[in-house]
Amino acid sequence: MAIASGASGASDVNCLEFKLPDLGEGLTEAEIVRWLVEIGDVVAVDQPVVEVETAKALVEVPCPYAGMVTARFGEEGAELPVGSPLLTVTVGPEVGADTGRSASGASGVSGTGAAGAGAGDSAGASGADDDSSGNVLVGYGTGGAVVARRRRVRVTGGTRTGPVPQPALRAGPVPVISPLVRRLAREHGVDLRELAGSGPDGLILRSDVEQAIRTPAADGTGRAAPVDAGRASEPVTAVAAPISATATATATAAAAGSRVPLRGMRGAVAEKLARSRREIPDATCWVDADATALMAARAAMNAAAGPAVPKISVLALLARVCTAALARFPELNSTVDMEAREIVRLPSVHLGFAAQTERGLVVPVVREADGRTTESLNEEFIRLTEAARSGALTPAELTGGTFTLNNYGVFGVDGSTPIINHPEAAMLGVGRIVPKPWVHEGELAVRQVVQLSLTFDHRVCDGGTAGGFLRYVADCVEQPAVLLRGV
Structure with missing residues (x-):
């Protein structure tokens, strides 16, 4: 989760990570068409935050939480698998006052999420069931959202401050949801078993494979090197780096003319x-x-x-x-x-x-x-x-x-x-x-x-x-x- 600490002495806030929900009909991924919010914006429960295109239709995705947007994951035009981070929302007393509700009510969390924070935080979770989102997304019920306790997040010029936690490597096979990710890895000879996924629970994302393509293997075997586990979890604030000159030259030699991805x-x-x-x-x-x-x-x-x-x-x-x-x-x-x-x-x-x-x-x-x-x-x-x-x-x-x-x-x-x-x-x-x-x-x-x-x-x-x-x-x-x- 892309969350950082602010200055010492700042009051505690809840930092909630909103993942791309299951949009139904067996869809496994969606393309970001247009962001409807900016970093630093204050959003309300069920406010549309992003417009995505699936294989079926163009959909506005509502956020089940209320608070301040502190990070966005993915530029417009990028494809995200279901379950990958979409944005983070910071909820606290100050933010709650801006949205006309308390921090606990804005977060839309139930006692399940508050229990993990300890008895000292129980007051911050009271009343969540009454104010939580009624717009049920698959994987996001009207209660039971898990929150992470962090210090205040300071947003300056659309970027974060502070360290980013590094997810631990999973033992055994790492899941890959998107067929697009598997095909991209297969076309470029990337062994998915060697990658440490930066998504939730070790999920391998497209950005992981692209990073492996850009990073040559150190042992000279020609295989792509494993990607830095924490790199792809960073929220995107600029256009992604282009594919390497080697990959571009290979694609150009394979077939003349431009290529249009078959997606969405x-x-x-x-x-x-x-x-x-x-x-x-x-x-x-x-x-x-x-x-x-x-x-x-x-x-x-x-x-x-x-x-x-x-x-x-x-x-x-x-x-x-x-x-x-x-x-x-x-x-x-x-x-x-x-x-x-x-x-x-x-x-x-x-x-x-x-x-x-x-x-x-x-x-x-x-x-x-x-x-x-x-x-x-x-x-x-x-x-x-x-x-x-x-x-x-x-x-x-x-x-x-x-x-x-x-x-x-x-x-x-x-x-x-x-x-x-x-x-x-x-x-x-x-x-x-x-x-x-x-x-x-x-x-x-x-x-x-x-x-x-x-x-x-x-x-x-x-x-x-x-x-x-x-x-x-x-x-x-x-x-x-x-x-x-x-x-």
């Missing part, structure tokens, strides 16, 4: 698409459809609703068509359990739709889409699209889909072979709707034509089922009244 949301998308190609034997069928009647029906619906009502989108109409088609062909609303060698038919349609944002492709999910009207689907599409563009989607809104609708026609293309969103069984791709020559009622005419593509998991059905699904969708596009048969 982009990395998660890459892994999911690669997994889909590895595990799913997919096939694609497509058909051209005359969408003139569908576009006319949409125009009539919007004209009848009036200008104050949100316009029904083509995506909402196609989503309504998809839910009707999945009711007829439930094989495509399923997933495959290879361990049990079973096809799992899913009871509800949770419809995902591809949305392009500044941070890359995301697939928000409309829950219980099969029970929604066209108007309800349209409202949910609008809400989720706005949240996607602002980076406000929650992990729950990005997971759990059972079927995906991909309208790549907005990019001005006619067709594609969509990659299935693992572990789903199918995806419907929709091209642009454009005027084309078409034989209509025995005569050549200019009609609004769209290409529909269905990529499906060949394990859940054969081509007859997939063709039947796609043909039904095309029939509804060409004659929207077909939907009325199932109403």
Whole structure:
């Protein structure tokens, strides 16, 4: 913990270390996008202190403690594993007065944390259960936080004063949470067993491996030397040192051009698409459809609703068509359990739709889409699209889909072979709707034509089922009244 002592005679304070919490959905790391507080700022309980990007979404992380920020760990753009130090907060009578509460109440600690401080400190822990954070983070309950008793911390110009405690080396294997850290070590020939992790309980961090890469081995064997155990636990106050010239030259020689790390949301998308190609034997069928009647029906619906009502989108109409088609062909609303060698038919349609944002492709999910009207689907599409563009989607809104609708026609293309969103069984791709020559009622005419593509998991059905699904969708596009048969 990055804590130091102040001048003698200063009153005791509690120094609390806030670690990056488990953000759910099995996520093991997050990238710091933007710090919302500076060193020396006074924060309140549940105040957002940092904005991080996970493989799922952009998240503001609230601090469960109240007090003064005395250290931050990680620059913007750095990746931190779950459980590594994020910042430290100093809580004391003076700080408590600034935040409108006592030091004990601001700290959000219970009697469990105070017990270790001895009877003489019991007064400083009273009332903690009443004022502790109600915003429960995984690993940070509303009580029971462990505190460390230290002297007052003096913050001068954003840096600390005083010694930094050195964590002891662990006996046996040292844990590594982040797959990124393991890959970085493997690519540079760093033996993780030789490193002393600077994270909590000996956890090896990315900064440990980078330091080992920068430090040549003293014995001439070419292996990276162990890192100083206390170095990487220092709070970052400047841009991290660049990788050595040797490592840079090696990377340049290996491949010309710039390199873009596959991490965060982009990395998660890459892994999911690669997994889909590895595990799913997919096939694609497509058909051209005359969408003139569908576009006319949409125009009539919007004209009848009036200008104050949100316009029904083509995506909402196609989503309504998809839910009707999945009711007829439930094989495509399923997933495959290879361990049990079973096809799992899913009871509800949770419809995902591809949305392009500044941070890359995301697939928000409309829950219980099969029970929604066209108007309800349209409202949910609008809400989720706005949240996607602002980076406000929650992990729950990005997971759990059972079927995906991909309208790549907005990019001005006619067709594609969509990659299935693992572990789903199918995806419907929709091209642009454009005027084309078409034989209509025995005569050549200019009609609004769209290409529909269905990529499906060949394990859940054969081509007859997939063709039947796609043909039904095309029939509804060409004659929207077909939907009325199932109403």
